[in-house]
Amino acid sequence: MWSLSLLASMTILVAALFLFSTFNQSAASTAAQAPAETSIDHVILISVDGLRPEAMLPPLVDQHPAMKQLTQGAWTAQARCDPDISITLPNHVGMITGRLVAGELGHGWVGNTDPPSRTMGGTLHLKPGHYISSVFDVAHDAGLQTALISGKWKFVLFEQSYGEDAGGPDTFAPNYGKDKIDCFVCSPKPVEQVQQLAAFIQGASDRNKKTFTFLHLAPSDFAGHASGWDLSDGSPYRHALLDIDHALGLILSKINDSPTLKGRVAIVLTADHAGGVPFLNHLEPDAPVNFTIPFVVWSGVNQTPVDLYSINTTSRHCPAVNERFSDNPLPPIRNAEAGNTCLMLLGLPAIPGSTVNARQDLLVAAPLKK
Numbered sequence: 001m002w003s004l005s006l007l008a009s010m011t012i013l014v015a016a017l018f019l020f021s022t023f024n025q026s027a028a029s030t031a032a033q034a035p036a037e038t039s040i041d042h043v044i045l046i047s048v049d050g051l052r053p054e055a056m057l058p059p060l061v062d063q064h065p066a067m068k069q070l071t072q073g074a075w076t077a078q079a080r081c082d083p084d085i086s087i088t089l090p091n092h093v094g095m096i097t098g099r100l101v102a103g104e105l106g107h108g109w110v111g112n113t114d115p116p117s118r119t120m121g122g123t124l125h126l127k128p129g130h131y132i133s134s135v136f137d138v139a140h141d142a143g144l145q146t147a148l149i150s151g152k153w154k155f156v157l158f159e160q161s162y163g164e165d166a167g168g169p170d171t172f173a174p175n176y177g178k179d180k181i182d183c184f185v186c187s188p189k190p191v192e193q194v195q196q197l198a199a200f201i202q203g204a205s206d207r208n209k210k211t212f213t214f215l216h217l218a219p220s221d222f223a224g225h226a227s228g229w230d231l232s233d234g235s236p237y238r239h240a241l242l243d244i245d246h247a248l249g250l251i252l253s254k255i256n257d258s259p260t261l262k263g264r265v266a267i268v269l270t271a272d273h274a275g276g277v278p279f280l281n282h283l284e285p286d287a288p289v290n291f292t293i294p295f296v297v298w299s300g301v302n303q304t305p306v307d308l309y310s311i312n313t314t315s316r317h318c319p320a321v322n323e324r325f326s327d328n329p330l331p332p333i334r335n336a337e338a339g340n341t342c343l344m345l346l347g348l349p350a351i352p353g354s355t356v357n358a359r360q361d362l363l364v365a366a367p368l369k370k
């Protein structure tokens, strides 16, 4: 069990608004928001900032037991970030909105610093001139509890965009309000983040509520910028990977040890970008070490390890190792698929206006053996 005293003792830079609206299962099942049948009550979208896919492949994965467990589901080490930009905030906007940065339907957010305040343009809606919906909108409007637990302050962009003052109306009864993110926490320490996340999900589960949580873990990116995306033994980047794996292991043990969570939680794990070109950064969008990332879907029970591309041959194209753009009409699997994948796992529809996995056709499990 996760104690409240432990929760209270944590150092939280910013916390946190919990709005516990009454869950009404029958009323939530309006025609437009009717959840499909699913055994998954909780989905955690985890973005490991600057994660190189080698962390989840042999030989390194043998030192990362949690990552090894996560790769017992459907996954690929050949996913891609946004083709036009390999920096943090735009790629997270992609995960949360299901849009790429460029084009008429793109989200258009290219900044990567702390955003200006909400009233000074610090929302995702101002520049495009219309509301940019998100995974938080769909989940919250369907009556789920939602949380964003970030390792960098710049993620306040999402709190500003989807909080009480800028979030969109919930147009289907019951009205769960405009504040789409019930709990916003920023802490650079993964163990604290994970404790907060675990308490949030277990608390909601104890009240019979479903959840969507976005967890952003940053130590790999901090280490990469300080000392390089150095995969050699004992490097700061390798130490950061161990710290992240420890935090992921805490999440998995909380799930696996909880009779009310085991089998009812899915994890989608990806990265905003990898890194190493230039050595202390990830600025070059055409460098394979920057754009090649993992994309993992784990549900913990009745899984068969499977390559995501092998079960999506009619809708996704596995790019060549160095391939950023391709003539193939099918897209690669991108981190921006994450939001709509999470909603599909929860039995919820796609993000309005999204363009990546908007049909929610990314298959995430091996076909059942006959």
Ligand SMILES: [Zn+2]
Binding pocket: 050, 088, 221, 225, 282
């Ligand atoms: Zn970075």
